[in-house]
Amino acid sequence: MIDSSTPVTLLGSGPQGLDEQRERAVLVGVDRPHADWPLEVSLSELERLVDTAGAKVVATFTQRLAQPNPRTLIGSGKVEQIAAEVRMLGANVVVFDDELSPSQQQNLERAFDKSVKVIDRTALILDIFALHATTKEGRLQVRLAQNQYLLPRLRGMWAHLASNRMGGGVGSRFGEGESQLEVDRRMVRKRITSIRRELEHVKGVRAVQREGRLESGVFKVAIAGYTNAGKSTLLNHLADAGVYSDDKLFATLDSTTRRYVLPDGRAVTLTDTVGFIKKLPTTLVEAFRSTLDEISGADLVLQVVDGSSDEMGRHIEAVEEILDQIGASALPRVLVLNKVDALGETAVEALARRYPHGVCISARTGQGIAELLERVSLAASADEELIEVLVPYDAGEVASRAHRTCRVVSERFEEGGTRLTLFASKEQRYRFTPYLVDGDASASGASDA
Ligand SMILES: Nc1nc2c(ncn2[C@@H]2O[C@H](COP(=O)(O)OP(=O)(O)OP(=O)(O)O)[C@@H](O)[C@H]2O)c(=O)[nH]1
Ligand SMILES: [Mg+2]
Structure with missing residues (x-):
């Protein structure tokens, strides 16, 4: 009996299989005028996806087309040519870079030998998700x-x-x-x-x-970005989270949250999230709703980018599209240009000039992390106000929560309880309402408390 939650995979066992056991894949791409990604870039990403899914690319075919063929996406002559090559190469899967409509897929399946699987980028990504x-x-x-x-x-x-x-x-x-x-x-x-x-x-x-496990009311930071940008490495560097990280696409799918205390003493949570990719299948976006809610429900998004990749600009655009799709585009965001250790000094300078709002870091070496944390502190303090509370001794939990989740400026033990001056966010202020001392702390002069 198979566990009902176990996804089925199309491409066998993943990359751990022996080379000769790996399925042999043929890629097909359509070269369209005005495409936002050059075909060769899109196909090289597709090849990485195929490799991650455990198959091996044995040939690539492209066709320049102004309009896709509604029946088979590519022209019928091209289909015949590819079918003959597939037979000759002993390939068993044909992967289309473009999304195939159900009827196109069916027509294409008929055009190839019965043993040949016809899939598109979406199915391939689903397959990798199933593996990981x-x-x-x-x-x-x-x-x-x-x-x-x-x-x-x-x-x-x-x-x-x-x-x-x-x-x-x-x-x-x-x-x-x-x-x-x-x-x-x-x-x-x-x-x-x-x-x-x-x-x-x-x-x-x-x-x-x-x-x-985690305190609500704590400033929530989501680490989001293109797959392979270094999100998990960043979380591991900061919080020693032990999250799986690897030089492959969609290494981690499940989000991991860690509590983290910033150098300024403020506690936040950091959450590593599933990676994005261009044309992330909408079925996946819908199905991963609860995982993606980790991003849309955050107070700050760290948008991690592989700053050493030639495709960085396109990756940023693709991520922005998805953030928009999941309703996270209006959230405060810091652009984190990662992997600068892999770049020369002049390239890093050029990167900083190109993205003046970004922070250049290396999650591997720790370079630039201090500046990144300052940016997080700045964002976390944006909606904070200085307040003064008097917490009775029998509500000790409230005082310890203040220390755990807020930046406490001063603490004095008085007859009526613990008098605290602290920075609190709107949500935290709400929770401290019963203990608020009249007027706000800034007005009553917190510094002499
Ligand atoms: N040179 C260099 N490599 C890095 C850096 N950060 C991450 N990497 C490498 O980039 C690859 C991907 O890193 P991950 O942390 O797994 O990336 P991710 O964003 O979590 O990727 P997915 O989980 O697949 O979406 C790994 O091989 C890392 O070792 C960095 O600062 N410098
Ligand atoms: Mg990861």
Whole structure:
């Protein structure tokens, strides 16, 4: 019996397989006028994705097209040519860089030998997510995305998966007159509903655990950015979080949160989040909603960029698009230009000139981290006000919370309790309301407290 939360993968076992066992992939890209990414850049990213998924690229085909062919995306002559090459090369998967409509995919599948899988960038990314998801929530999210992707494509490539997952013999269990396809669709819809339900449950449990573990009202910093930018390395450097980090795409999918005390004494939380990529499948964005909420619910977003990559500008644009999509574009943001240790001095200077608002850092060597932390402090202090509270001794928890979560300027033990002068955010001020001393601290002269 397979665990219902385990996602199915299309491309076998991942990169750990022996070279000769790896599936052989052929890439297909369409060269369009006015595309925002040059084709070769997009294809080299696709090749990295294929490699991460555990297959090996044996050939790449491109076609220049003003308009995509509605039936097969590329021209029918090109399809025939590729089909012949695929046979000759013994390739078993054809990966299209562009998204294929369900009918295009079906037509293409017919054009290739039966044993050849036809997939697009979206399916490939889903596959990598399936390989890398480690937590139950992550796996459920991937399964949800896979099934949503599968639903309009049931006739095509994942039909065999659909029937396998349903325990085989699907048709035999249903009355006559109902087509196999309708049955399959109904089953997939049912499965989507049940995964959603399970996800809600897991999410609820996680929220309760988090509530117990981390202080609410603490300034929340989300580390977001393109895949492979160095987000996990940054969290590990700062908080010794032990998050898996590797030179591959989508190394970490699950978010990790750590409490962190800034050099100014202020406690914040830092959260590493799932990486972005150009054309991040919308099914994944929807399915990873709860993970992505870590970003949209943050007080500050550190947008980490691989400053040593030639594609940095495009990565920034792609990330901004997704931040917009998830409703996080209006949040305060710091552009973090990472991996400057891999650049020469003049290149770092040029980078700083190109992005004057950014902070140049190396999550590997620690260079620039102090400045980054100052920027975080500055953002955290933006909505803070100096207040004065008098906490009775029998409410000791409130005083210790003040020390844990706020920047305390002074503390005096008086007859009526502990008198504290502290910087508190709006949310924290609300929680201290019962203990507020009349007037605000700045007016009553905090410095002589
Ligand atoms: N030279 C250099 N390499 C770095 C730096 N930061 C991260 N890396 C490397 O970049 C690769 C990706 O780093 P990760 O921290 O896994 O990146 P990520 O943003 O978490 O990536 P995903 O989880 O895949 O989205 C790893 O091989 C890191 O060792 C840095 O400051 N300098
Ligand atoms: Mg990571």
